[in-house]
Amino acid sequence: MAVLSPSRTDFRYLQLSRSIEQQIRDGVWKCGDKLPSVRSLCREQGISMSTVLQAYLELEKKALIESRPQSGYYVSYWHRQLPPVPGASQPSALSEVSEPDDMIRKVYSQLGREGLVPLSLSVPCDALLPVAKLNKAMIAAMRELPGSGTGYEEVQGYRPLRRQVARWSLSWQGHLNEEDIVTTAGCMNALSLSLMTLTRAGDTIAVESPVYFGILQLARSLGLHVLELPTHPQTGVEPDALRAAVKGGKVKVCLLVPNFNNPLGSCMPDAHKKEVVEILEYYGVPLIEDDLYGDVYFGDARPRSCKSYDESGNVLWCGSVSKTLAPGYRVGWVAPGRHKEALIRLKHYHSIASATLPQAVIASFLENGRYEHHLRRLRSTLQANAFQFIRAVSRYFPEGTRVSRPQGGFVLWVELDPRVQTASLYDAAIRQGISITPGRMFTLQQQYHHCMRLSYGHIWNAELDNTLKRLGRLVHLELGA
Structure with a gap:
């Protein structure tokens, strides 16, 4: 899989639509203003009429502009029409x-x-979802795999998938190789194996608040205490709040969703991610990073993961395609850092191996650019x-x-x-x-x-x-x- 730079992947109409969108959000164009005609933009930008029309269509899809028959395109977005953002949480x-x-x-x-x-x-x-393409890839995998994929896979996981996930980590400035990855049955299985590797009943873990209820249920099923941290709906957990929580020595593990937390949608700034990794390394608290949503970004580039700042193997990076490509395939992975051998043993005890066929399909999607x-x-x-x-x-x-x-x-x-x-x-x-x-x-x-x-x-x-x-x-x- 080749990781393409924005300059190679962005079409001209997307560049134009983003420029206009930014001007609208900055107030250069105000609600009710008429945008330049298609013909005038063609002349000014030196681009085709179809390019301008595609750009305007993108803006219409985002409800930023509207088309008025026989009149043209008008700005329909007004930031004062939008409701305010919730405040930061303050859990007890x-x-x-x-x-x-x-x-x-x-x-x-x-x-x-x-x-x-x-x-x-x-x-x-x-x-x-690309259901038809997934079906074709499944048929191809059945033809190509020994025994049509009916045999046991090695415990660490299907090697071609691990290789593709490692290559994909370049998109968030990760430095992984296929030996760093262990495949799992979805992201929840990756989180479960990580928690079981690092904790025992009675330990305390720190999480965002609010946080995905599946994480809370998993923690309680393992007999863990949960410390909920104050969380901002745009920037996530503040490093100072995290430092105050872990410096007392009671928190055994921190489990965070830095990129597009469910349910807040918050995305921790890169500077905060780096600081969080440094804080947890200093206090000897492992970080389980749930990066399930990292690929579903709306900006120009994928946000970095905390794992990209990890120099000691203290971060266990978990991911999956369950929210982006094939929820029912249950294909996920974890890069457990220095805890790899212990986690592989647990995986062997609990599941022996991961299903080969769905792993092969996802590996194919990653390799040929379809993903x-x-x-x-x-x-x-x-x-x-x-x-x-x-x-x-x-x-x-x-x-x-x-x-x-x-x-x-x-x-x-x-x-x-x-x-x-x-x-x-x-x-x-x-x-x-x-x-x-x-x-x-x-x-x-x-x-x-x-x-x-x-x-x-x-x-x-x-x-x-x-x-x-x-x-x-x-x-x-x-x-x-």
């Missing part, structure tokens, strides 16, 4: 543990219901969807609603009026065929009762817009408005 360091298992079971028991709009499910819908091609389209769609969802929440939800501004990933964090209980809102929404994720699921404490997570990994259309309109009405009703 001494709170009693209150597990939301009943609520989690309740939400997930409904997901297979026919006709349900699953805004609670943080994966891309099937229409956004990067798919990601470019997926990222463009999700970025447009995120803005459409934010606009819809601004339009249909009560004044005072706060919404995150993810720069990648699949989910929005919505903070409602404190009088709204999203657990009861969930019940009302389910009756109308809409599934949301109540915020209380993302903590072990009594907090986030007025928050919820929404997934925008769907095809945006009028029906989805109407779904958000109906959800907004339900919020108004919860407030008695």
Whole structure:
């Protein structure tokens, strides 16, 4: 797999659309302003009419501009129309543990219901995945593998996949080789093996707050105590807060999602990542890095991972294609650093080996460039969807609603009026065929009762817009408005 620079991968229409988008966001072009005509831009930029039209189409998809028949293109974005961003979380360091298992079971028991709009499910819908190409790759793998892939693989994992994952690490300035990687059954399996390698029942781990409920359930199933850290919805955990948490010596492991945390969508700045790695190395606390969403970025380049700053093997970097390519294939990996041998032993005890066929399919996608091609389209769609969802929440939800501004990933964090209980809102929404994720699921404490997570990994259309309109009405009703 060749890692291409932005200058080679960006088409001219994308460069033009990004330039105009930046000017719109900077206020150079204001809401209601008429943009230059297609013909005038062709003359000024020395480009074709189709290039300009494609650029304007990209801006339309992001709801930044609108086309008016017989008139031209006009700016429809206005930053004051957008709701404010939630504030940083302030979890208690001494709170009693209150597990939301009943609520989690309740939400997930409904997901297979026919006709349900699953805004609670943080994966891309099937229409956004290259299903036909995956099927062809699976058939090819069955033809090419010894025994059609029915034999056991080596415990560390399918070597061609490990090689491709190592090469892919160049995209975030990683320096891995195939011997550094252990394949797993998805990212949760990578996190599970990492935690079992590093902890024993009764240990304390530090995590973001809010954090993906699967991580909380995993930690509690292993008998671990969980310390929730204050987290900003845009920049993630502050290094000073992390330092204060670990310097007492009670935290055994830190588990963070630095790139596009689920559910906040926060992305830790590179300087913070470097500082976090240095802090944890100084205090002898390993870092398990969940980098599941790192490839789904909306900027010009993939954000770096904490692992890229790791010089001692203290960071266990975990990833997967479960959120980007094939959720059901359960293909993931971990670069365990200095803990590799211990983790491989655990993998052998628990699963003997990983399934060969799906690993071979993913290796093929990485090697021939199909994965990067798919990601470019997926990222463009999700970025447009995120803005459409934010606009819809601004339009249909009560004044005072706060919404995150993810720069990648699949989910929005919505903070409602404190009088709204999203657990009861969930019940009302389910009756109308809409599934949301109540915020209380993302903590072990009594907090986030007025928050919820929404997934925008769907095809945006009028029906989805109407779904958000109906959800907004339900919020108004919860407030008695």
